[in-house]
Amino acid sequence: MELDPGFKAFYAWCKANDIPVIIVSSGMAPLIRAVLSNLIGEESANEIEIIANDVTIDADGKWEIKYRHPSSGFGHDKSQSILPYRDLANPPTLFFFGDGVSDISAAKHADVLFVKVKGDGENDLAAYCNREGIKHILFEDFSKVLPVVQSVVTGEKTVTQVLGA
Template identity: 60%
Template sequence: MSAGQEPSAPRSVLHYPPIHEDAQFVVLSDWDGTITDKDSNDYIVDNLGFGFDKRRELNLECLSGRMSFRDSFRQMLESVHHPFEECKEELKKNIKLDPGFVNFYSWCKSQNIPFVIVSSGMAPNIRGVLSTLLPGPDAENIEIIANEVEFTDPEKKGDTWEIVYRHPESGFGHDKSQAILPYRKLAHKPTLFFCGDGVSDLSAAKHADLLFAKVMANGHSDLKTFCEREKIPHVPFRDFNKVLERVKEVVEGKSVEQVLKEEGN
């Protein structure tokens, strides 16, 4: 059974890896602004596209439900008129990892807990950034479920390009819930942890056993705002040291309900 193959699932045009059927715990995480210190897509649009003000306007349209994430994100990327490799190099130079992430990922590996990046960004950009920041072969081996990119220039060099959405008919573009829902069908359901920060995580937010909502240094978090509005239990976190602390507690026997109670839910 593979993720993304639910009977009512949106059509996926990209391959899904098999799910981890024998795992007792699974961690899934958004990439941009969650694992990274800033949103790489926002960075590209703000610096190489139409800029912060227009981008934030579209973010708020999406958060309010007046516009789909798929359509708003496509508009943002279409404002970027730079070759794909130039964009990727800009990200490699300017995007850093959350200060607690490498330690958390290493701990997950040591405990044989699957860790999956579930992103509405583009996989080549994610691997590019990881290639400069993760030790050894981890950048190539870490599991990523994301969108892809298509080079549209005649030479296929990436002078012009466009995003290839995993779920082109979904308003999310990539419906992240489809990476989580297949685990709910298993006879022995694992405890599912999900970490996110923004509007692209809304489809997955309701399906995790323990949801972590990233809060930026300025206190901003679209996902936290959504969870508070919709009364969705969650754990706010500033960095992955907090995630490690709480996930460890659950792995060692503390109930998810107790963790959420301690966090004020």
């Protein structure tokens, strides 16, 4: 696996500005943490919260997925992981980055939705957003994302402005 170009700079800026980076995934948390540790270092990887499916490891070493939301087709309904932030006394601006079908449930709950352009041209999330009228920003890598996030966080632009409304 490769780290998305620009992610290290994006993460460093977020960390320097006290902006939490949370990975919301339909994958398995221990595997994500291990890959992330390899890509950005164990210390940085341990600072990033991961909301994903978990695993149980039997005495014989066999792994079994422990789904967050077993009724979801992806084992994790991502909207249930981001909606609690809406209930905070001072809800933060929610920037959400997605690339596929498993992100559809969360797409309409983000303030700024970034949809990753995939190399194969397939993009179910973008098609869903277009069909449902959900404003989003297409991106190829995190180097394109950082200036947009910075402009909203610093107040240079509003969410409405970056979404081109």
